[in-house]
Amino acid sequence: MSNVGLLYVGVILFINGLMLIGVIPGKSAAILNFFVGGMQVVLPTIILIQANNDPAIVLGAAGLYLFGFTYLYVGILQVTGVSGEGLGWFSLFVSTCALVIGIIQFTLGDTVFGVIWWIWAVLWFFFFLLLGLGKESLARTTGWFAILISHLTATIPAFFLLLGRYESNTALALGMAALGGIALVMAMVIGRRARVAAAPAASAPALIVT
Template sequence: MGHVGLLYVGAVLFVNGLMLLGTVSGKSAAAMNLFVGGMQVVFPTLIILQSGGDPAAVLGASGLYLFGFTYLYVAWNQLTGASGEGLGWFSLFVAACAVVYGILQFTEFDDPVFGMIWFSWAVLWFLFFLVLARGKDSLTRRTGWFTLLLGIFTGAVPAMLLLTGSYVTGAIEGAVAAVIGVVLLGLAWVLGKPAAVQSQEVPVER
């Protein structure tokens, strides 16, 4: 994934996480989804057109469309008031593709860190499927927190490392990335725990 594009993937995930948490309105979040979604469609198209048919370049660019179409779909839903079922089922498709791209990071690109990042994205998009297509509203806040945290730790942080030439990958770094992914999911589960419904008892006069 392009270093610059990854930075703004982090930004839009952060904003969408806040939207799911109810901090940012849907229409406010739609703008960022349009900007980044458009970029994540234009950039891979340019890469493919300039690749000269290089299979590695085409493969590397192809995954960007999954993000671009997701963000444009989010913007469409927020601006039109469309229901989320279609986006939810598309998210299931994206989750399955993300697993494949994660495996390819290990087998084709020798990049365990991004392999684990793709796996964490697969979990995220599967949560979108559960919330939007299967109506699991109890997972909304947990999905919001996971989206926000992944925006920071799988978007902004690795992008900055790549842009500054500080990115390192390998078996140890991949194991660390896996642990971080599990910790972030656990943290999101705790932070997004639905508030307990307090029983409203009518006081009995004595």
Template sequence: MGNVGLLYVGAVLLVNGLALLGRVSARSAAPLNLFVGGLQCVTPTVLIIQAGGDANAILAASGVYLFGITYLYVGIAGLAGLDPAGIGWFSLFVAGAAVVYSGISFWRNGDPVFGVIWLAWALLWALFFLVLGLGKQQFTTFTGWTVTLLSLPTCAVPAFLGMTGGMRSDTATGLLSAGIVIVLVALARLLSMKRVTEPVPA
């Protein structure tokens, strides 16, 4: 995924996480989803057209559509007040595809950092499936915190590192990335439990 597009994916994930936490309305989050979704559909299309049949370039661009379609779907649903179940079931497909892209990053591209990042994204979209596709509302707060906490470390941070030439991907940085993701997911769990157990004012 291009670093510029990845930067804005971080922004839209942050806003969508806050929406799940009730801090941002679906309608107010919709324009950003539409903008980033459009960007993430136009960009890979241009890259594929310019690839000249290069299988590696096409593969690299193909995963971007997963995000673009998701955000366009979320933006349209937020403005039109549509049932989010369709987004949820599409998210199941995205989660499965993200696992495949993770494997490609690990074993084909030799990029353990993005292998970990793709697994983190698989988790996020699996949670979207639980909340939006299956209606498991008990996971909404945990999903909101997980999306919010992972949005910048899995998107904006690697985007800035990539644009400034500071991105590294080896076994050590892959393990560090995995550790950060695990800690942030655990923190999301603690924050979601705290909210659930807070006493209701009399």
């Protein structure tokens, strides 16, 4: 994946996570989704033109398209108000591809990015549950998971790559997996607390009517 593109994956995951937990309005988040989504489509196109059919380069470009189309789709939904089922089922496709790309990264010896791709697979599966299957109760869990992994899986690795100091080994991969697991548990706990806190408010009108 392009190092510059990876940097902006971090910021857009952070912004979209804030949108899902209600901190940022959808139309406000849409603008950055269009910017980053457009970049994640233009960059891989340029990369493919110059790739000389190199399989590794083509694979990296394919990953960028998965993200680019997601963010453009999010931007369009927020601006038009169209329902998100299509994006949800597309997210299932992205999640499956991320699992496969993670396996490929392991076979290529990059265990850290193998784990990162699997963490992204979990996030996009949450997008599928939320949008494709209409599990609206998972909105805050999904949002917090996106926030917690945004810089862990994208911004920080991007800076190491840009500085030429990126390393990948089993110990770092295990550390990344542990942090990803902690982020998932934290997101689920926060999401559950938010649902419990919202439950009395949801039932209040019924009590008043009674």
